[in-house]
Amino acid sequence: MDLHYKSTRNSNLRVTASEAILTGLAPDGGLFVPETIPTLDVSMDEMKNMSYQETAYVVMKQFLTDFTEEELKSCIRRAYDSKFDTEEIVPLVKVDNTYYLELFHGATIAFKDMALSILPHLMITSAKKNHVENEIVILTATSGDTGKAALAGFADVEGTRIIVFYPKNGVSRVQELQMVTQKGKNVDVVAIHGNFDNAQSGVKAMFEDQQLAKELAENGYQFSSANSINIGRLVPQVVYYVYAYAKLLENEEISKDEKINVVVPTGNFGNILAAYYAKQMGVPIDKLICASNENKVLFDFFQTGTYDRNREFVLTSSPSMDILISSNLERLIYLSAQEDDQKTKKLMEELKNGGVYEITEDMKDRLKDFVAGYATEEECAENIKEVYDKTGYVMDTHTAVASYVCKKYQENTQDAKKCVIASTASPYKFVKSVMTAIDEKYADVDEFELLKVLEDTSGREMPQAIKDILKANILHTLECDTDQMKETVKHILNV
Ligand SMILES: *Cc1c(COP(=O)(O)O)cnc(C)c1O
Numbered sequence: 477m478d479l480h481y482k483s484t485r486n487s488n489l490r491v492t493a494s495e496a497i498l499t500g501l502a503p504d505g506g507l508f509v510p511e512t513i514p515t516l517d518v519s520m521d522e523m524k525n526m527s528y529q530e531t532a533y534v535v536m537k538q539f540l541t542d543f544t545e546e547e548l549k550s551c552i553r554r555a556y557d558s559k560f561d562t563e564e565i566v567p568l569v570k571v572d573n574t575y576y577l578e579l580f581h582g583a584t585i586a587f588k589d590m591a592l593s594i595l596p597h598l599m600i601t602s603a604k605k606n607h608v609e610n611e612i613v614i615l616t617a618t619s620g621d622t623g624k625a626a627l628a629g630f631a632d633v634e635g636t637r638i639i640v641f642y643p644k645n646g647v648s649r650v651q652e653l654q655m656v657t658q659k660g661k662n663v664d665v666v667a668i669h670g671n672f673d674n675a676q677s678g679v680k681a682m683f684e685d686q687q688l689a690k691e692l693a694e695n696g697y698q699f700s701s702a703n704s705i706n707i708g709r710l711v712p713q714v715v716y717y718v719y720a721y722a723k724l725l726e727n728e729e730i731s732k733d734e735k736i737n738v739v740v741p742t743g744n745f746g747n748i749l750a751a752y753y754a755k756q757m758g759v760p761i762d763k764l765i766c767a768s769n770e771n772k773v774l775f776d777f778f779q780t781g782t783y784d785r786n787r788e789f790v791l792t793s794s795p796s797m798d799i800l801i802s803s804n805l806e807r808l809i810y811l812s813a814q815e816d817d818q819k820t821k822k823l824m825e826e827l828k829n830g831g832v833y834e835i836t837e838d839m840k841d842r843l844k845d846f847v848a849g850y851a852t853e854e855e856c857a858e859n860i861k862e863v864y865d866k867t868g869y870v871m872d873t874h875t876a877v878a879s880y881v882c883k884k885y886q887e888n889t890q891d892a893k894k895c896v897i898a899s900t901a902s903p904y905k906f907v908k909s910v911m912t913a914i915d916e917k918y919a920d921v922d923e924f925e926l927l928k929v930l931e932d933t934s935g936r937e938m939p940q941a942i943k944d945i946l947k948a949n950i951l952h953t954l955e956c957d958t959d960q961m962k963e964t965v966k967h968i969l970n971v
Contacts, residue, residue: 478492478541478542479511479512479514479538479567480492480510480819481493481495481508481510481511481596482508482509482817483503483508483902484507484508484806484810484817484824485505485506485820485821486502486504486817486821487540487815489502491501491508493540493541494540494542494606495602496707496708497595497599497602497700497706497707498599498602498603498606498608498612498614499597500700500701500703501680501684501701501705503686505680505824506806506817506824507705507707507803507807507810508952509707509807509811512708513753514538514539515538515758516538516718516757516759517534520721520722520759521725523718524725524727525720525726526719526722528556528715528716528719529552529565530554531719531722532712533548533549533552533592534718535711535714535718535757536711536712536714536715538546538757539711539714540598543598547601548580550601551594551597554594555597555712556593558592559583559589560581560582560589560919561581561925561939562581565568565581566579566581566590566719566720568720568727568896569869569899570729571868571869572715573894574894574895574897575720575896575951576869576871576875576896576899577716577720577896577899578717579804579898580905583940584621584624584625584628584654584941585902585904586621586625586796586902586903587621587625587898587899588621588622588625588714589625589628589718590713591625591713592622592628592709593625595629595702595706595708597702598708599612599636599708600633600634600635603635608696611636611696611698612635612636612640612698612699612700612764613637613692614626614630614636614639614699614702615634615639615679615682615683615700615965616638616639616640616641616703617640617642617672617675617678617703617855618640618641618642618647618655619672619744619797619798620642620796621651621900621901621905622704623640623642623651623655624651624654624655624658626638627640627655627660627669628658630663630702631659631660631663632660632662634725637662637663637664637697637970638660638662638663638702639664639666639965640655640888641657641668641675641678641961642655642666642667642675642786643668643672643674644667644668644669644670644713645791646672646791647777648795648906648908648909649970650905650906650923650945651905653950654945654951656950656953657944657945657951657952659951660786664954665952666956667956668961669955669956669957669958670957670958671791672799673785673799673800674905674958676749676799676801677801678688678712678958678962679701679703679961682962682965685962691966691971692971695743695826695971696885697969700965703744703803704744704745704746704747705804705952709746710746710750710804711750713747714750714751714753714757717738717751717754717761717896718754720818720896721759721760721761724736729899730894734759734894735762735893736760736762736893736894737761737762737763737885737895737896738761738765738897738898739767739786739879739882739885740764740766740878740897740898741767741769741772741797741874741875741878741898742766742768742796743796743797743799743801743802744765744804745774745803745805745808747898748764749807751764751898752764752808752846752948755845762893763845763847763893764845764847765847765849765878765881765893765895766778767800767846767849767877767878767882768797768849768850768851769792769793769794769797769850769851769852769853770790770792770850770853771790771792771798772850773785773787773788773799773800773802773847774805774848775848775850776829778846778853780958781834781836781840783833783835784828785801785831785832786826786831786832787800793920794854794856794876794877794906794931796874801827806820809824809835810837812839814842823835824919828851837925846888847885849877849880849881849884850877850881851877851881851884856873856877856880856913858911859876859880860910860913860914860943861871863868863879864933868935870897870903870914870930870933870934871903872901872902872905873901873913874901874902875897876913878897879897882895882897902936902941903934904927904930904939904941904942905934907918907923908923908926911929911930911933914933924946927942
């Protein structure tokens, strides 16, 4: 049966999976969602012995029904190959009775690689399928990790260009270097004088700008998105939750049908939404625990039912979660409103205009699977040190936020279910914050020297991604104000 996608703001807008991937954002500003969330048609028992690639096929074929078996398998094969530094692709590491699902073994050492290694292949296949002749321009706003992962994925991919906007002072040194040293004749990187929300809003405005779309089309271009608003980002992320559960079973850490909890360090709400989709597909997940840093807009939302972004934006040591407008929450709002497109549209307009909306009690009731928590900067740092001292395991700052929230949840509720923590970045990417958390004496040590110290401390070899930036040249120096993003894009594309 063919699964179609519709916009969260207009249920009559119905497209195929490949059309949804090509478009990114729906023309009405809504997000594409599957008409129904499909269920797995292979039992967990059968999945126990599958490789990551095989699991990916079993999961993704349910969502991308207009891809042939050959097309989808080819995309999967090209994505999950030796770009990853382990054949397992996502190792599940047991530390002190908790399971860290390490999603950072890809080319850019953050979990964005899980989806962005495959998105370019899905995009090209979709373009062929739909006889697209325009060059596809990927516009991306990044809080640090998406940018590099998208650049690496799309660099020199024929028929595409990619432009990445990142907040000038809102990313780590390693993150910035990774982006500004990116090679490729179709890539551009722009630092904006603003934060991630400014970057994301600017990009969204360009997607919704019909006049701009027309000018682009006249010049043989069309936009698409590599942000997690693109369903082609979300679907590959469902895979690793299914895989993690199958691995727990295979390793006899859990028994058949035993429920687990999942803890996700959350920013734009893409990763945790993928976990929710996995649950809807039939994976025995009980609670979805949403972990925030000091930008705890999601924590407040789950507590009160009111989403309010009118607050101070805090720059933290987990910059990829420094977000006040979590785009993917719209998909959950839509589900909680029982797929009421007009209601969703109204709430999102309230968010856009006044920065705040409130959901009804009924809607709130339908979000009972979610639990929220947050960690302050100190709690995050203390947790890195505590887990390191106790077990020798070194985590990055984002993972540490989740790990802290997990610990607090277990203490407060006595819920003894096994927990899988989505481990979203390599500690190398945030080496300064990580090493300073372990010992304050590193606060004044040069970041590049610390990379060696981290190697000794963690016993984890320095990843290739880090070795690469140590000797790469800076190729991108473009900067712009937040109100110049559109002009900058037009300039880059020469339209
Ligand atoms: C993007 C990112 C997150 C947040 O993920 P969302 O899907 O945006 O919620 C968390 N940690 C790291 C390291 C990231 O790169």
